[in-house]
Each structure stands twice: as C-alpha cells, then as structure tokens.
Amino acid sequence: MITSLLSQQIISGIAIGSIYALIALSFSLTVRALNVIHFAQGEFFMLGAFGAISCYMLLGLPFWLAIIITTLVVAALGIALQWVFYNKLWKSHHVFLLMSTQGTAIALANGAMLIWGPDAWRFPKIFSENVYKIGGLTIPEEMLWISFFAILIMIGFNIFLYQTKYGMGFRAAAQDRETAQLMGVNLAVADSFVFGSSAGLGAIGGLLIAPILFITPYIGPIFTIKGFTAAILGGLGSIQGAIFGGFLLGIIENIVTFWISSTYKDAIVFLILILVLLIKPSGLLQKKTIEKV
Amino acid sequence: MKKIKIIALALVSAALFFIPNYSSADSTIKIGILGPMTGGSSMMGQGQRDGILLYIDQINKAGGIAGKKLEGVVMDDRGEVTMSINAVKKLLFKDEVIAVIGTPNSPVCLATMDITEKEKTPQLLMGASPKLTEKPNNKWFVRITPSDVIMASNFVDFIVKDKGLKKLAILHDSSDYGKGGKDAVLAKMKKYGLEPVCVESFNVGDKDFAAQLNKIKASNAEAIVLWGLYIEGAQILTQAKQYGVKLPVFGSSGVLQGAFLTLAGAAAEGLYIVTYFSADNPDPKVQKFIDEYKSKFGVMPTPTSALAYDCAVLLGDAIKEAGTNKEAIMAKLRSVKNKTGIIGKIECDSNGQLGQGAIIMQVKNGKTVVVKSM
Amino acid sequence: MKKNISLAILAIVLLVLPLLFQSRYTQHILNMILIYVMLGISVNLIFGYIGALTLGQAAFFGIGAYTAAIISTKLGLSFLPCVLCSAVMGCLAGFIIGIPTLRLKGPYFAIATIGLNNIICIIFLNWEHLTGGAVGISGIPYASILGLQFDTERKVYFLLLVSVFLIFLLYRNMISSHYGKVMIAVRDNELAASAMGIDTAKVKVIVLAISTTIAAIAGAYYAHITNYVAPDAFPVMESITFLIIIVLGGAGFKYGPIYGAVVVVILNEYLQYFEQFNMLIYGVLIMILLLFLPSGIAGIVEIAKAKYYEKKKIYYLKEVGIDEMK
Numbered sequence: 002m003i004t005s006l007l008s009q010q011i012i013s014g015i016a017i018g019s020i021y022a023l024i025a026l027s028f029s030l031t032v033r034a035l036n037v038i039h040f041a042q043g044e045f046f047m048l049g050a051f052g053a054i055s056c057y058m059l060l061g062l063p064f065w066l067a068i069i070i071t072t073l074v075v076a077a078l079g080i081a082l083q084w085v086f087y088n089k090l091w092k093s094h095h096v097f098l099l100m101s102t103q104g105t106a107i108a109l110a111n112g113a114m115l116i117w118g119p120d121a122w123r124f125p126k127i128f129s130e131n132v133y134k135i136g137g138l139t140i141p142e143e144m145l146w147i148s149f150f151a152i153l154i155m156i157g158f159n160i161f162l163y164q165t166k167y168g169m170g171f172r173a174a175a176q177d178r179e180t181a182q183l184m185g186v187n188l189a190v191a192d193s194f195v196f197g198s199s200a201g202l203g204a205i206g207g208l209l210i211a212p213i214l215f216i217t218p219y220i221g222p223i224f225t226i227k228g229f230t231a232a233i234l235g236g237l238g239s240i241q242g243a244i245f246g247g248f249l250l251g252i253i254e255n256i257v258t259f260w261i262s263s264t265y266k267d268a269i270v271f272l273i274l275i276l277v278l279l280i281k282p283s284g285l286l287q288k289k290t291i292e293k294v
Numbered sequence: 295m296k297k298i299k300i301i302a303l304a305l306v307s308a309a310l311f312f313i314p315n316y317s318s319a320d321s322t323i324k325i326g327i328l329g330p331m332t333g334g335s336s337m338m339g340q341g342q343r344d345g346i347l348l349y350i351d352q353i354n355k356a357g358g359i360a361g362k363k364l365e366g367v368v369m370d371d372r373g374e375v376t377m378s379i380n381a382v383k384k385l386l387f388k389d390e391v392i393a394v395i396g397t398p399n400s401p402v403c404l405a406t407m408d409i410t411e412k413e414k415t416p417q418l419l420m421g422a423s424p425k426l427t428e429k430p431n432n433k434w435f436v437r438i439t440p441s442d443v444i445m446a447s448n449f450v451d452f453i454v455k456d457k458g459l460k461k462l463a464i465l466h467d468s469s470d471y472g473k474g475g476k477d478a479v480l481a482k483m484k485k486y487g488l489e490p491v492c493v494e495s496f497n498v499g500d501k502d503f504a505a506q507l508n509k510i511k512a513s514n515a516e517a518i519v520l521w522g523l524y525i526e527g528a529q530i531l532t533q534a535k536q537y538g539v540k541l542p543v544f545g546s547s548g549v550l551q552g553a554f555l556t557l558a559g560a561a562a563e564g565l566y567i568v569t570y571f572s573a574d575n576p577d578p579k580v581q582k583f584i585d586e587y588k589s590k591f592g593v594m595p596t597p598t599s600a601l602a603y604d605c606a607v608l609l610g611d612a613i614k615e616a617g618t619n620k621e622a623i624m625a626k627l628r629s630v631k632n633k634t635g636i637i638g639k640i641e642c643d644s645n646g647q648l649g650q651g652a653i654i655m656q657v658k659n660g661k662t663v664v665v666k667s668m
Numbered sequence: 669m670k671k672n673i674s675l676a677i678l679a680i681v682l683l684v685l686p687l688l689f690q691s692r693y694t695q696h697i698l699n700m701i702l703i704y705v706m707l708g709i710s711v712n713l714i715f716g717y718i719g720a721l722t723l724g725q726a727a728f729f730g731i732g733a734y735t736a737a738i739i740s741t742k743l744g745l746s747f748l749p750c751v752l753c754s755a756v757m758g759c760l761a762g763f764i765i766g767i768p769t770l771r772l773k774g775p776y777f778a779i780a781t782i783g784l785n786n787i788i789c790i791i792f793l794n795w796e797h798l799t800g801g802a803v804g805i806s807g808i809p810y811a812s813i814l815g816l817q818f819d820t821e822r823k824v825y826f827l828l829l830v831s832v833f834l835i836f837l838l839y840r841n842m843i844s845s846h847y848g849k850v851m852i853a854v855r856d857n858e859l860a861a862s863a864m865g866i867d868t869a870k871v872k873v874i875v876l877a878i879s880t881t882i883a884a885i886a887g888a889y890y891a892h893i894t895n896y897v898a899p900d901a902f903p904v905m906e907s908i909t910f911l912i913i914i915v916l917g918g919a920g921f922k923y924g925p926i927y928g929a930v931v932v933v934i935l936n937e938y939l940q941y942f943e944q945f946n947m948l949i950y951g952v953l954i955m956i957l958l959l960f961l962p963s964g965i966a967g968i969v970e971i972a973k974a975k976y977y978e979k980k981k982i983y984y985l986k987e988v989g990i991d992e993m994k
Contacts, residue, residue, distance in 0.1 A: 006508065013504030038775050086955050093962045096721060099778075100915050101958050103908055108951030111332055115948060119337040120552045121525045123559070132536055141536045213532075214501050215525050215557050219334045222905075223499045226782070233779055251502075258505035263495045264468060268790040271783035278780050279768055331944040340944065368943050375804075375901040379894050380700060380937065387693035401898040404806045408895050425803045468793060470802035 005137045010255040016144035018251020019151035023206035024228025025235065025243035026155060027199040033238035034175035034195040036095065037087075040102040043225030044109035045200045048075050049207025050216040051113055054122050064127055068208055072201045079200025080193045087196070106221060113218035124211035147209050154205055155244055158198070162240070171195070230274050236284020245286045322365040323358075323618060325350070325609065326385035328396035328406065330373035334498070337552050338398040338598040342420065343368055344591050345602030346395055349610060351590065359613050367391055375405045382406040386413045392618055395605045396420060398598050400470045407435050416624045418605040420598065422547075423474045427645040436627045436642060438605050440570050440649035442471075442521075445547060446478035448652040448668050449568040453517060453544055454486050456666070463492040463515035463541075465506060465530065467522035475521030475546050491515045496526060503530050504537060511539050521546040528557035535561045542566065551596055555660055562657045566665065570637040571600040572655050574662045583636050597637075601649075604635035608648070638667070679833075686825050695821035699893060701933045702828040703886055704913060708925025709839050710882035711910045716920035717843060718875050719855035720770060723907045724781030727788040728880040730902030732758050732887025737805040737897045738798060747811040747818075751888045758884020762877035770872045785904045792899040804898030811892040824893055831889065835882055840922060842878075851875060855920075916957055918966025927965035 024042055031037045052071030056062045062070070082105055090097045128143035162168035173181040174191040182188055206224075207216075214220075227250065235246025253273065258266045277285060327346050329339035343366070350364045358364060367389045371378035378397065385391045386409070393416040397403060400421035407426070410417040411434040419426055419437040422445075426437050453459050464479060466472035472495065483490065492513035494506040507530070510518060518534075518541050520527060527549035534543070547569035555562060573584055573594055583603060587595040595603075608630060609623070616622035630648060633640040638651020653667040686695050711725050732754035739745050739753050769780045792799045799805065811818040811827060818824045842848055853861040854868045862868045891897050909932065917928020935953065939946035961968065 006512070009508055010505060013502065013508075017502045032775065036775075038778070086959060089959055090962075094919070096715070096911070096915055096919065097958050097962070099721075100908075100912055101955050103912070104951045104954030104958070106951070108948055108955065111945075111947035111951060114332065114336060115944065119340055121528075121557055123528075123553065123557045130536075132538070134538075139537050215528060217334075217525065219336075220499070223501075226786075226904075229779060229782070233776075237775070254502070255505045259509060263506055264794050265790065267497060268787045271787050274783045275769070275780050278772055278776055278783075282772060282776050332947040336944065370940060370943060370946055372947070373900075375896065375898050376700075376894070376906075377936070379896075380696065381940065383696045384693050384937070384940065387691055387696070399900075400803055401900050404803055405894065405896045405898065408806065423803055468802070473796075473802055 006259070007256070009138050010259050011252050012138060012140055012144075014252030014255040015248055016141075016148055016251070017254070018231075018248035019148040020206050020210050020224075020247070021227050021231040021250050022155065022244045022247025023151050023202055023209070024224055025231035025247045026158070026240060027202040027206075028228050028232040029238050029240060029243040030195055030199040030202070032232070034171070035192065037098050038102070038229075039199065040099065040225060041082075041106040041109055041221070042199070042203050042228055043221030043223065044106045044113075045075050045079065045203030046207040046210075046224050046228075047113060047216065047218065047221045048078070048109065049204025050124070050211040050214075050220075051117055051122070051207075051218075052204065053208045053211050054117070054124055054216065058125065068205070071208060072204050075204035076197040076201035080197040083193060083196040088192075106225070110218050110221050117218060119218065121215040121217045123215055127212050143213055147213070150209055151206070152244075154202070155240070158202070159240055167194075230270065233274055234277055234285055236286045239284065239286065242284045242286040246284065249285070322363045323613060324365050324367050324389055324391040325606070326382070326389065326391035326394040326396070327366050327368045328371055328378065328381055328385060328394050328402075329369075329398060330402075331368065331370035333373045335373045335399055337596065339370075339373070339396075341596035341599040342396060342398060342602040344587070345595065345599035346606045348587055348590055348599075349603055349606035352586075353610055359610065360617070364610070371397055371399075371402055373397075373399050373402065375401055378402040378406055379409065382409050386410070386415055391415070392613070392620060393418065393609055393623060395602060395609065398601075400426060400474070403437075407432060410434055415620055416609075416627055418609060418627070420601050420605065421470075423470050424478065425470075425474070427647050430645070432646075433628070434624060436608075436630075436646045436648050438601050438608075438637070438640075438648045440637070440652055441647055442475045442478045442546075443481075444647075444650065445568050445570075445652055446475060447482045449519070449544060449546075449654065450479060450482040450486070452566075452568075452654050452666060453519070454483075454488070457517070457542075459517040459542070460488055461491045461514060461516040462488070462519055463494070463510045463513055463517070464490045464519045464521070465494050465496070465510065466520070467526060468495045468497050469523075471523070471548055472521045479519055479521065490519075496522070496530075498523060498526065500526060501529065503533050506530075507534050507537050507539050510541070511537065515541060517541050518543045520544065520549060523548045524551040524554040524557070528554055528562070531558045531561040531565065544568070547571075547597060550655070550662065551598075555657070555662075559660075563659075565657045567655050567657070567662065568652055569597065569655060570649060570651055570653065571597040572653065572662045572664070574655070575653070575664060579634070580636055600636040604637055604640065604649075607635060608633070608640070682829055683826075686822050692821045695825055697933060697937055699821060699824050699828055701929050702825070702832050703890055703893070704910075704929035704933055705832055705925050706835055706886035706889070707883055707910050708913045708917060708929050709835060710879040710886065711914045712919060712921075712925050713839065713842075713879040713882070714876050715911070715914060716924060717848065717851040717855060718872055720872065720876070721774070721778040721911075722781045723778050723904060723911065724783075724785035724788075725879075725883050725910050726902040726904065726906035727781075727785040728758050728761055728883040729887045729890070729906070730788060730792060730897075730899075731761050731880075732884025733891040733897045733901070734792060734799055734805075734887070735884070736888035736891040737808050740808055740892070741805055747813060747892060750892070751885055754884045754888035755881050758887070759877050759881040761884070762880030763873065766873040766876035766880075770869065770876060781907070782904055785902075785907055789899050789903060792902070799899075802899060804896060804900075806896045808891050808895045808897070810895070811889070818892075828889065828893075831885070835885070839882075843922060852920075912954060914964075916954075916961060916964055918964025918969075921964060921966030921970065923969070924964055924966040927969075931965065 031039045053067050056067035086101050128146045131142040133140040170186040171191045174186050231246040231250040232243050236242030257269050329342045330336050331339050350366050354363045369381040371381045395418045398420045400423035403419045403421035411432045417435045420439050422439045422442050424443050466476040544566045550567045550569050612623045612626035616626045628642050630642040640648050654665045655662040656665050714720050735754040735757045736750040740750050818827045854871050858868050913928035913932045918924035
C-alpha cells in the first residue's frame with residue numbers, strides 16, 4: 002500500500018515537474034549566459050497559453066500551427082524587450098535589469114488581463130483523456146504526453162547546444178564573452194538567441210500545460226517562483242540541473258502534501274530550497290561550484 | 295541634452311507633487327466603489343464595478359434621486375491591504391463620497407471598515423468572512439454577502455439530513471474564505487456530533503491536487519465538502535475524475551463563479567453548490583437583472599455583480615428615503631426588513647448582516663438547477 | 669555651515685508641508701511616503717551599501733508589524749514598548765537569518781530571501797491563534813505617547829517625521845563614518861576588503877541586522893497607523909516594491925530612499941485615475957524610468973551638482989569623502 006501510494010505521488014509529481022523543468026530551463030538559459038534573472042519568465046509561460054487559446058480557439062488554426070506561431074511570437078517579444086529595454090541596461094548594475102524584468106512581468110500580466118479579461122480560460126482537450134491503471138496506479142494519458150513533449154523539447158535543445166556549430170558558439174559566449182567574440186561569435190545574435198529561446202521555451206511550457214490547466218492572466222508569478230526553485234535545486238545555470246530540479250520539485254511537492262502537510266507545503270519546499278542553497282549552492286546535481294565574478 | 299533631462303525631471307517631480315483631484319460638480323451624489331480592478335481577484339472587482347454602474351445608470355436615466363444624479367467613483371485597491379487604505383482615504387477625503395461599496399476581499403474589508411467607521415460614512419461590505427460581523431461596536435457598516443456561517447449551516451443540514459451522508463472530507467483553500475468556510479462547516483458538523491474523516495487544504499493558485507485527492511480517496515469518506523474558488527474548484531473536479539475519486543462533491547459559493555461551468559465541463563456533473571446567485575435561477579427578478587446586465591456590458595453577470603447591484607439598490611433606496619444625511623442613510627440600511635433582492639432574502643440583523651438567503655443547486659447537463667432554496 | 673542652513677530649510681519645509689496640504693488624503697499620502705522612506709533606508713543599507721540584493725525585506729516589515737500588533741492587542745502595551753519589541757524582534761530575525769544566508773553570493777542570496785519571505789508569510793497565514801490567520805489582526809490602537817493620541821493624519825505625520833528624522837540621522841552618520849567606508853569597501857571588492865583585515869562576514873551581518881531593525885520599526889508604525897495587519901500586506905511583491913523604490917531613487921546614495929519613496933508612492937496614487945489600466949502603465953513606466961535613470965534620481969542630482977560646481981571652478985570630490993569646497 003505504502004509503496005503504491007508513494008509511486009502514485011511520484012508519478013503525479015513527474016507530470017507537473019516536467020512543466021517546472023521547462024521553466025527552470027528557460028531561467029537557467031539567461032542566468033548561465035548573461036547572469037540575468039528574468040522575472041517575467043512566468044508571464045511568457047502565461048502568454049504561451051493565451052497565444053494558443055487565441056490561435057486555436059479564436060482564430061481556428063490547427064494546433065501545430067498555433068504552437069509554431071505562438072512560440073515564435075513570444076520569442077520575438079522576448080527579443081524585442083531585450084533590444085528596447087534590456088540592452089541599454091547592461092552597463093548599469095544588474096539590479097536594473099532585474100527590476101526591468103519585474104516591470105515587464107507587471108506590464109505583461111496586466112496587459113493580458115486587458116486583452117483576455119480577468120476570467121479563466123479553458124483550452125480544449127487535445128490529448129486523449131484516457132486514464133491508465135497499472136497495479137493500483139493511476140496514470141492520466143495526457144500527463145504522459147505532456148512529459149513526453151517537454152522532455153523531447155529539452156533533449157532537442159540540448160542537442161542543438163552541444164552538437165551544432167551555432168549552439169557551441171552560444172555556449173562559448175556564455176562561458177567567456179570576450180574570447181567568444183575573438184573566435185568570431187556574434188555576441189548580439191548570441192544574446193538575442195538567449196532571450197528569444199528562453200521566452201520561447203516558457204511559451205512552449207504554457208502551450209503544453211494549457212489543455213490541463215485553466216489559464217488566467219495572473220498565473221505567471223507562481224510559475225516564475227516554481228521555475229526558479231527548480232532551477233536552484235538542480236543547479237542554476239545547468240541544463241541537466243534544470244531538468245532534474247523540475248522533476249524533483251514536482252515530486253517533493255506531492256510527497257510533502259501527501260505525507261506531511263498541505264498547509265505548509267510551500268513553506269517546506271522553500272525551506273528545502275534554502276537548505277540546498279546553504280549546503281550545496283551549486284545545486285544538487287553539479288559537482289563543483291561555478292562562480293561568476 | 296543633459297539639461298533637458300534635468301528640466302524634464304524637475305517638471306515631472308513638480309507634477310507629482312500635486313496629486314490630482316477628479317472631483318466634479320456638486321450636483322451629483324458620489325458613491326465610492328472600492329474593489330480590485332487589477333490583480334488576481336480583478337474578476338470579482340470588475341463585476342462589482344459593473345453591477346453598481348448598471349444601477350447608477352438606471353437611476354440616472356430615471357432622473358436621479360431628488361434631482362441629483364448618482365456618480366460612481368471607482369478606486370482600485372488591487373486586492374492589497376495597503377493600497378486599499380490609501381484608496382478608501384481618497385474616497386472619503388478627496389471625493390467625499392456619501393457611502394462606500396466594497397470590497398469582495400475580507401482582509402481588505404477589515405482594513406477599511408475601521409476607517410469608514412471613524413469618518414462616519416456607511417460602508418456596504420461584500421466579503422464573506424464571519425469575522426466581519428463580529429464587530430458589535432461598529433455601527434457604520436452592513437454586509438450584504440450571506441455569511442459563510444449561513445451557507446455552511448444550510449449546506450451541512452442538506453448533506454446530513456436530506457442526503458444522509460455522515461463521513462465527510464473537507465477540502466478548503468488556505469485563504470480567509472476557505473478557512474472561514476471550513477470552520478463554519480466544522481462547527482455545524484459538531485452540532486450533529488460528527489467529525490470529518492479528513493481535512494485537507496490547498497493554496498489559491500495551486501495547480502496540482504493529486505496528493506490531496508489521493509489522501510481523500512484513501513480515507514473512506516462518503517462525500518467531499520469543497521470550500522474554495524472557482525479556478526481551483528474546477529481543477530479539483532477535473533483531477534478527481536482523472537484519479538477516480540467518485541464521491542459526491544458539495545461546493546461553496548466561490549466555486550460557482552466566472553467561467554466555472556465551461557472550465558470544469560463534464561467533471562462538474564452532479565456537483566451540489568450552495569450559493570446566493572445563479573444565472574439559471576428562474577426567478578423573473580433575477581432574469582431581468584441578467585438581461586439588463588448582458589445588454590449593457592455584453593457578458594454574464596457574476597455573483598459579485600449581483601451582490602454589488604443589490605448593494606447599490608439598497609443604498610439608492612436608503613438615499614431616496616433619507617436624503618443625503620449619512621447618519622440617516624446608515625439608520626435606513628440597518629433597518630432593512632423583508633426585502634428580496636437578486637440574491638434572495640435581505641434583512642438586516644443586529645450584527646449588520648443583510649443577505650440571509652441560500653440556494654442549493656445541482657449541476658445537471660452543464661446547467662445549474664435549483665434543488666432547495668432557503 | 670551651508671549644509672546646516674539647507675538642513676534647516678528642509679526641516680522648515682517638512683514641518684510646514686501638512687499645513688500647505690489641507691486635504692487629509694494628501695496628509696495620509698505624506699505619511700505613507702515617510703513609512704516607505706524608512707523602508708527605503710533599510711533596503712539601501714543592505715543593498716546600496718553592502719550590495720546584498722534582498723528580496724525579502726517585507727518579511728521583516730511584517731515581523732515588526734505583527735509583533736507590534738500582537739503585543740498591543742494581546743498584552744495591552746502602549747506604543748513605545750511596542751516599537752521597542754518590534755525593533756528587538758527585527759534585529760534578532762536579522763541576525764538569525766543573516767548569519768547563514770549572507771554567505772550566499774549575488775542571485776543566490778536574493779533567492780534565499782524570496783524563500784524566507786514566502787515562509788514567513790505562510791507562518792503569518794497559518795499560526796492562527798497568534799496571528800489571526802488570513803484575516804489578520806484588527807483593532808490595533810492608535811499610537812499614543814504620554815497620553816497624547818496620534819489619531820489624525822496630521823498628528824501621525826509629525827510623529828513619523830520625528831522618527832524618520834532620527835533614523836535618517838543615524839543612517840547618515842553611519843554611512844559617512846569610518847564604518848560607512850568599510851561597508852562600501854565590502855560592497856565594491858569583498859576580497860580586497862578581507863585582505864585589508866576587514867571581517868566582511870561580520871560587517872554584512874551587522875548591517876543586515878540594522879537594516880532589518882529599521883524595517884521592523886517601520887512595521888510597528890504601520891500597524892499603529894493602519895490599525896490592521898494581515899498576511900496580504902507583506903508578500904514578495906512588496907519587497908520588490910521596496911527595491912524598485914531604492915533603484916529608482918538611487919541605490920547607494922544617501923538621499924536615494926527619499927526620492928524613490930516620493931516618486932513610487934505618488935505615482936501609484938496618480939495611476940488610480942486609470943482604473944484597470946493602472947498596473948499596466950505602472951509596469952511600463954518602471955521599465956522606461958529605469959532606462960532614463962541609469963543611477964536613479966539621486967545619481968542625476970549628483971551629476972547636476974557636480975556640473976554646477978565644475979562650472980564655478982569649485983573643486984568637488986565627494987567620492988573620497990572630501991566635501992570641502994575651495
């Protein structure tokens with residue numbers, strides 16, 4: 002009984018964890034490459050979901066087209082914000098950039114409220130509603146699909162970063178900007194790539210979760226914090242760490258709710274986060290501390 | 295260039311120092327509308343505003359009250375305590391409103407009601423927490439929303455007596471609303487000598503309820519009493535269906551808000567809800583309100599709009615009878631007897647509680663039908 | 669000498685200000701500005717002068733407010749003991765939290781403070797018999813000292829003005845003293861500072877404790893002015909607002925908190941005009957202001973000042989601490 006309940010919690014945790022992992026990944030991108038904490042990450046996530054709603058439900062486009070259009074539009078928005086606002090702030094203290102992203106978050110959430118209204122939206126079910134029952138465990142099929150797509154995207158992204166020429170260039174820029182520039186990496190393009198892809202990944206997270214969650218303009222901050230926590234748990238700035246942290250956070254949340262207390266769930270998660278920060282600030286997955294000066 | 299910047303900055307800061315005054319002619323009677331126009335509870339706040347503006351529009355088309363037009367002054371409290379204190383002081387001191395209607399958030403009600411009391415201005419509260427009417431010394435407020443105590447009491451009667459269910463699991467959110475409801479349900483259950491088999495909570499904004507549902511499933515409960523808001527409510531019902539929790543669910547009024555029926559879809563089938571307002575209530579008064587609201591704003595009214603509209607009607611009636619003397623208005627509001635509004639029976643008791651009605655509805659084929667009305 | 673005259677003028681202006689604004693609403697807004705000045709000072713000490721990016725200052729603000737609220741409603745103590753207890757609680761919390769977390773660098777410290785702020789809010793929300801749960805504690809009495817009740821906006825203004833003035837003096841003396849140089853040394857180059865024999869960890873923890881004490885005192889005032897505390901008033905968003913104040917005002921500048929508090933509080937009141945559009949405009953304005961104020965308002969004022977003295981061929985070197993004018 003206990004093992005089956007435990008495995009049930011783990012399975013439930015994996016589904017939401019895959020979404021946390023996607024947001025954690027987009028966080029990690031900006032932190033790793035540019036040392037920027039992007040507070041509007043949850044809002045890109047929310048825009049991804051609303052974009053899907055607009056394209057698919059209101060304009061009647063097919064789902065795959067909705068995915069492509071929304072991802073591109075949100076990525077373009079991320080890049081536009083970078084060019085208009087963030088680029089000018091490089092020279093200042095990094096807190097300016099942080100506050101600017103917070104301003105972005107407030108503006109995007111309230112802009113979305115004006116466009117789509119304050120009420121919640123429901124995206125039609127695009128995945129099957131089947132539920133698998135294996136040995137007392139309940140596994141909703143849509144959760145499998147979401148995890149599958151999230152992992153697929155993360156693997157694809159990883160391959161792009163590690164196996165292609167462009168990806169290597171971007172990684173080089175993340176390691177050492179001056180040297181990368183000398184090696185012929187276009188830093189402006191690399192920066193835009195980071196902002197664009199991190200916004201785009203957030204949007205994909207929103208798109209994937211739209212069919213199982215209800216979307217309101219104000220869901221952003223919760224996912225920002227969760228993505229953040231996941232990124233730290235696994236190791237800020239590392240891609241594998243983000244993925245690991247996302248799943249870990251989803252599982253911890255479910256186990257804590259089930260066995261300890263649903264009231265203090267978030268408090269316990271944050272306590273674990275602080276402990277991880279104190280004991281192993283490089284995250285649970287990384288071996289050595291990377292310190293950027 | 296630098297100089298221009300500095301001059302511009304000086305101008306901006308000079309402008310900042312003169313906080314604007316939007317007061318208009320004295321020929322209007324100003325009503326303060328205090329509610330969350332932005333932020334997570336803006337759905338309620340915007341519904342509230344529209345409900346009141348609908349009434350103001352109707353009265354002004356009919357010539358106003360004693361030759362004076364009504365004017366609604368909207369103030370955004372963002373659902374935050376600190377902002378709401380600034381906002382209510384602006385309504386009282388800058389706009390000099392005759393009464394304040396709002397707000398749906400209980401903490402904000404508690405933060406502002408002491409201020410309106412001190413300034414001797416009537417406030418019509420819309421929060422649901424039982425704490426609001428536990429202020430016997432404050433004579434300057436009435437609360438329209440049927441309290442959670444009334445709701446929970448009628449609901450537990452219905453569950454235990456009419457449905458014969460005794461083993462209840464309580465699932466509530468951790469806000470003032472969910473906790474107040476949980477306490478009220480527990481108190482009423484105690485009168486029947488019952489203890490819940492399982493009490494679980496969740497946070498507003500949570501997305502994943504698998505753990506709570508699995509716990510309830512393992513607890514041998516016969517029914518779930520759900521006290522929370524509609525987004526989480528719809529999410530819980532959907533996930534309950536997925537995880538095979540087939541217990542009857544009894545939801546609070548917060549569950550039947552906004553787009554709940556669309557959101558929950560088939561998962562809502564069979565759900566019982568205790569509420570004070572439903573768009574499917576066949577009462578002609580309710581239907582007339584819904585038609586007028588829809589033709590003015592193009593959307594369906596929410597329960598908060600209905601509450602706000604009733605507030606505005608009561609306030610308008612009090613002004614008609616008592617003139618613009620705040621004390622007289624308050625006395626009229628406190629002596630409301632035997633009225634029926636959109637939300638059912640309205641009668642003021644000694645604690646300032648106005649709304650007394652409760653209807654129990656059930657979701658059938660995607661619509662709500664009245665099962666029992668009190 | 670000149671400095672004292674300008675201080676005297678400032679003092680007179682501040683004292684006369686509530687008489688100029690007869691509206692009690694405007695007086696209330698002045699009070700809010702003063703509370704945010706206190707909070708701004710507290711954030712400026714830890715962020716502006718030590719460089720530790722805190723996103724959890726609202727937690728200490730809340731600790732102060734709740735301490736004052738609980739003590740005054742449950743034990744019936746009067747205002748000054750409440751403020752004292754809040755200050756002690758804030759100081760203790762600063763030490764307890766600072767000693768482990770201040771070892772963390774850059775974004776890690778920021779994230780730890782976000783976590784702390786959330787944890788403390790959850791405690792406020794759930795420790796019901798002490799904090800009143802989600803509906804908080806209402807009916808906190810007005811501040812009163814020696815039988816004088818501070819129950820109108822104007823009286824509160826003078827009470828706050830005196831307190832803010834005292835805190836500001838303490839803060840000014842601290843940052844212009846030798847210790848202030850030590851703080852800036854720690855901020856600008858921790859490694860070099862510790863090579864010079866400065867116990868950087870100790871400096872950081874002490875400054876954090878001072879800053880949380882100030883935040884907690886602001887909380888005690890807040891509780892006695894609004895007569896109500898609830899968990900909603902102290903979320904991470906509020907901490908971010910403090911940081912916005914300090915960044916717009918000028919982090920690491922003496923007068924930064926004042927400029928920032930004035931702009932942010934008044935801006936928010938102006939925006940009421942726009943009903944549901946107000947937060948959108950607020951967000952966009954923050955982004956735009958940051959573009960044009962690369963070192964905050966205080967930075968621009970400093971530049972203007974430097975230009976002025978340069979024009980008059982006056983030697984002006986503030987950075988090294990010589991504001992002697994020749």
